[in-house]
Amino acid sequence: MRGKRKILCVSLMLYILKSAAINGISTINANVEVDISERGMPYFDIIGLGNKSIEESKLRVKTAIQNSGFVFPNKKITINLAPADIPKQGSFYDFPIAMGILTYINNLIIPDSVYFFGELSLNGGLRYTKSAFIFTLHAHTTGITHIFLPESCAREASFFPGISVVPVTNLNQAVNYFKSEADKNLNKINTGKNDIDNKITCINNTNNNKSETKFKFTDFDFSDVRGQHQAKRALEISAAGGHNIILLGAPGVGKTMLANKYKYMLPALSKEDHVEVLKIHSISNIVSDELLKYKIPPFRSPHHSISYVGMIGGGVNPVPGEISLAHKGVLFLDEFPEFSREVIEMLREPLESGYIRIVRNRNSYTFPAKFTLIASCNPCPCGFYGSKNKKCSCTPRQIMNYWKKISGPIMDRIDLQVRMETVDAEDMRKNRKKSPGGDYSASDRRSPEIENLRLRITNARDVQISERGTFNCYLNNNQVENYCNTCPEGERILDEAFIKFGMSIRSYYKILKISRTIADLENSGEIKTEHILEALQYRINA
């Protein structure tokens, strides 16, 4: 008799909820095991290599349950996050832990194909929790049918077909959903479930509607940056071929404004890219609507005080850095030479390979980091070297030291260079007069409409992928020889320029790559003379 009861006890009081653990930017299956034992002194503990926020989860869970109107069991409660040898972080285990305990309190029946995700507030409500996307992605691949998460996370999670996202505002709602029919009739609270069902349909509706609201790219065209036609053109070439670019100019000429618009020129992310980018972003912060709904490539512009861990990623449990957040998008480094030398040098390998491998004592992590670098800098520390209107107050030595911070290997990885000039007041006035409704034809060619620009860039990118399998910026020297076939006249000009401008072999290949992109923009199979002539204007001569 005694033995039998013991077995019964054990089988009833252990609740296992499925969940996942995030490791780098990948996920693995994890279980939240909740054991409630009659024996021993009352206590409540969590094991399974959780970090501080998981340790503190105890107090949140206990208070939230009590504040939701339930009596917290005065038992020996042990929570295990399995597998026990993998470190876990994040506050999203609050919800499954609480549901485990509530199952005991309310005799709930929770099916095997359900995930809980979210952080608890002390009043029993659920708060926005990051990494909802990657969590749902994991659920999607492991055959989960329902995922319960905070209402504010539903936007990110409702991405995959075949998995129902159930937004929940508080614990009571979730409990009501799983109460057995008999219990519900008993207590006459049936409304909870209907609520949730309504919400599910609501969410699905918004998902279907998303194709209808189009992103207004016209809000982001180049028209509010006066002049700077060459820089605009160079950015177009950079966007078309993925070339890294450096913008040089005095303060206030519009470097930052132009760079900020860059992402709107890029074609929308493909499906696979979109998922990959969302995965990285969901781990780090709130996912923006632009990225989630409109698939606009990410644009990251960290301040120059950034540490190297912030730039390439890292930490005890490594998280992706800025270069990974810029994956498939743009990394804009304003005031490039002001970044610490260490940080700048760290960019070398990712710029070449398109990923970064971070090794910490427990494990090694690989984060993707295929981005286009836009660097901007002043021509000298005071910013006015070579400026028409202001006198530069730097000594030649200061200027040399300023440029020395950007080492050769980094400059080698930058294909395009543009100098930007202060626009004359007169030119600016002329421009302003012209723009409202006036004669667009000429200025349109210089400041092209964003839709046309996007179309040209998309076409050029498609050509590159279909013909060469990669963007022009990633072509190696052999591929350049194969794909960049020039007309004889162009070849002669290139040789002439090679001598005249004292170019290196490397810059020779860079010019060919840029010419290739310019030709692609015009949908020309062969690189023509004028393409090479134009490319020569963007050569790096620092």
Added chain:
Amino acid sequence: MFDINFLDASDSLFPQSLKLIPDCPQILYYCGNLTILYYCGNLTTESFGKCVAVVGTRRMSLYGRRVTQKIVQELICLGVTIVSGFMYGIDTTAHETAVNCGGKTIAVLPCGLNDSLIENNSDLAEKILHNGGLLISEFEPDFPAKIWTFPKRNRIIAAVGSGVVITEATLDSGSLITANFAKKYNKSIFSVPGSIFSEYSTGCLQLLKDGAKAVDSGFDICKELGFDPVKDIFVFKDSLRSKTEDYIGSKDTIEYKIYQLIKDSEKSVSELSEHLDLSVDVVSSKVTLMLLAGAICEENGKFYV
């Protein structure tokens, strides 16, 4: 780094021009072709006699650079040796232009000939020597540059040249010290006028007020100094000009319009495309062609004739 030799003031090869000044250096360290220094100022000989110092500010504007390039080019064409101080800015431009035109140039250093100052710009030093030029200094080879060595070296620059041209200088520029020495040694002082509103040209303006001769070309200088009856001056002028004008051709071409726009003031591609109402790709390729043909020059992304 280089083979350094030295000369005693009593040596028969010691340049005459230096012997004439009151605080003549006792020892002169040199490296390169000493002959050009020996004959400096001696206009009776066939070669090497003509020598002019071209100096100016370290922080130059594009205007200063253009002026220096133009004047040095013309002087070299007329067979003049250029003396300058091997520092950044105008000095370096003067040496570089001289070397690029295949001319001879003398660099007077404010430090020993083994100092890091030369190493920083060793390309230029090598080019100077390669072209039959000369590096000189009154300081022993390992002597570092000090604040006081610069004005001291300026007196040698002033003494060696038959005249001194200041192409661009602010009021606090060291080239005014050179001009002062030149005045003391009774040499001609030439100054290139700039805009009266330009901060870069204040020194040159002051020199003009004090009686320096305003010049706008190397020919003016040669005429003033009484170098060779400048018989071939028009040929030279042609040889300098023709490149640009030949290239530009008829008035209808874009090249001609570009030339008209940048004739007076330098312009960038963006500005050109704005003024010509043409797209950047067209302007860029035209400009590159003109650059390759040597019809125009470029500096910091701006084009000029």
